Amino acid sequence: MYVEVLLEIKAKNIDQTFTYQVPDNMQKNISIGKRVNVPFGRQVLEGFILKIKDTCENDYRVLPINEIVDEEVVLNKELLEIGKYIKETTLCTLANAYQTMLPKALKASSKTNVNKKYQSILKLNDTYEKCLELCTSNTQKDIINLISESNNICKKEATAISLSSVKTLLNKKIIIEQKEEIYRYNIKETTKEEKKILNDEQKVCFNEIRKDINTNQKFLIHGVTGSGKTEIYMQLIELVLKKDKTAIMLVPEISLTPQFINNFQKRFGNIIAVLHSNLSDGEKYDEWRKIKKEKVKIVIGARSAIFAPLKNLGIIIIDEEHSESYKQDNTPRYHAIDVAEFRAKINNIPVVLGSATPTLERMAKASKNLYKLLTLKKRVNNALMPECIIVDMKEEIKNNNSVLSNRLKIEIEASISRNEQVILMLNRKGYSTYISCSNCGYTYKCPNCDITLTYYKTKNNLRCHYCGYTIFKKDKCPSCLEDINLYGLGTEKLEALVKKEFPDLRILRMDADTTRRKNSYEELYKKFKNHEYDILLGTQMISKGLDFPKVSLVGIINADEALNIPDFRSGERTFDLLYQTSGRAGRSNSIGTVVIQTFNKNNYILNCVCEQDYQKFYKYEMNIRRTLKYPPYYFLVNIKIKGKDLELVLQEAKKTASYLRKNIDKTSIVLGPTTSNIFKVNNIFRYNILIKYRFDKKLIPILKELDKIYTINNKVKLDIDMNPLSI
Ligand code: ADP
């Protein structure tokens, strides 16, 4: 017996299988999808068995495998297929694809040592009556009673009563001890909550999907914030469970709040596995095994949960479809929605995507009937959409209100006087906490990365977001030696300003700094919900998924920041962000207010936000995309060419661009090379080549070709991103 083993070697030129012989004593345990250790050169490497065969066509000596790593298959047939799909669509290696799909504990080559945990349990060895008869003391009888109440108990529980009695019972074989696998992460017991009665809009939506529940139909639910999408998801899952099938529910990491998970637990109880980045490697491994052993029927998780090894899948639901977190931003650069659609096709099941602000790409597909579009226009209980006010900051500056406009201050006071809460959002994508000298214009920049350093007030230092380079802030400008001034606005500074303006209000700041600790996000969230604070202030982090009934005012401090980023998606991103944040205002009875502060009060996108008009935004933005040949009218490929030697990188980049121009389809467009947005990271120079194409049969083979060439070049590296989210 021989096996073909896919080895875990980083270099792409050895993305292939090697044949090994299987010793007789191992043959009965061999299966496709298990890992084995094999000799390779002087090393021992771990790899996946992809094929079993009786003969070996090679005439040289074939080495035997050393050992079989897994008792059970880790890559089942479906996962094996998905890996191939990822390789083909993202141009990564097959080994790389499989690595990504498995929890860290199962990755070959990973050094993490995660063990299964066991506990000892005690069981009766005979009928309850017989066991009682054999007891010689009352404590022994107590233990027997305890065990019989729940069939089995933890050994610890029994020894707490009497260690000697347990020993006697075990010695006399009245009870027996067994080892049972335990899982680190356990769902808390909650009271069950009945499903809600769907309103008319929800019902139409639900019924449309139910009609096609046994097909591979794709759905896009476009439902305004608060329209009750989650309730529809839960009822769809219930429907699928009734047919004895299973479900995957994907949400962005940021929405995977304890509240969200809790809602599912209340409905479905203990049959849920949760996968998110806050779990330890051990916990993730346990969750994965629960799924594998069919102990759960629903998997809720972020991007990588799409690889959950659930059997008999019945539906895949993806909430906040527009979230960029669904695409992995390092190799393999897969998109969870693509994988979901591939999996759905294999299983012949529906995919349901939902969003209040669908991506243009998917909305365009819906308009071509590639998705069935379902619309929810009303909020549950007919709560009204918030009223939106645009404040012209150009005018405010004249009155020295550079951060909080008069209007916003008035609205804050009004909300607080009604005993309601306020959210203030600061958009910080644009590196706004940089320092510049008001005298000479000097700004601190990272010597390695060509980006401005970010100022941290608490430590009084400046740090690079990309490489971590840190220097202390001096009081004098290093260039002109005058006093240096802070420029730009961070959450800390905003907090200080709001405090000064409203000294009596309780202010909660939520940003990457205050939520770094495990569970701190949850704690802060609870405190705000319990009205222990009046104002919640933070970055984009607070824009999604939060449901605070007492918030009646949302202030967006610097609406322009996101618009100014040089990226073709910045209009769409701004719309999403502002629309979603506005959705936090007035979710229950009272009508909410949104104040948008901007220096561009006539900006079209801001006005679409203000009118809460997705269709208007969609038409406007699609027009731009068509004119400028961007998605969804064209597909994009972004190629990054990187290296330490500037001359060489530029030379190779030019060579690559002209090679592409000559060889790919004439209808495709090759732009560049240009310097990347961030030209230098950690002393590595980066150039971009952008390809726009519609139909190009030659493209993929040529990209594969290029990829191969550069894996063996150790001076210049090539990084190909199919359908990039940003360039
Ligand atoms: P979305 O995800 O569309 O923004 P949610 O699912 O968060 O909206 O729903 C908003 C609120 O409405 C939630 O508190 C939810 O429990 C409630 N809700 C949803 N559907 C119903 C219904 N049919 N009847 C009563 N309440 C509902």
Ligand code: ZN
């Ligand atoms: Zn740096």
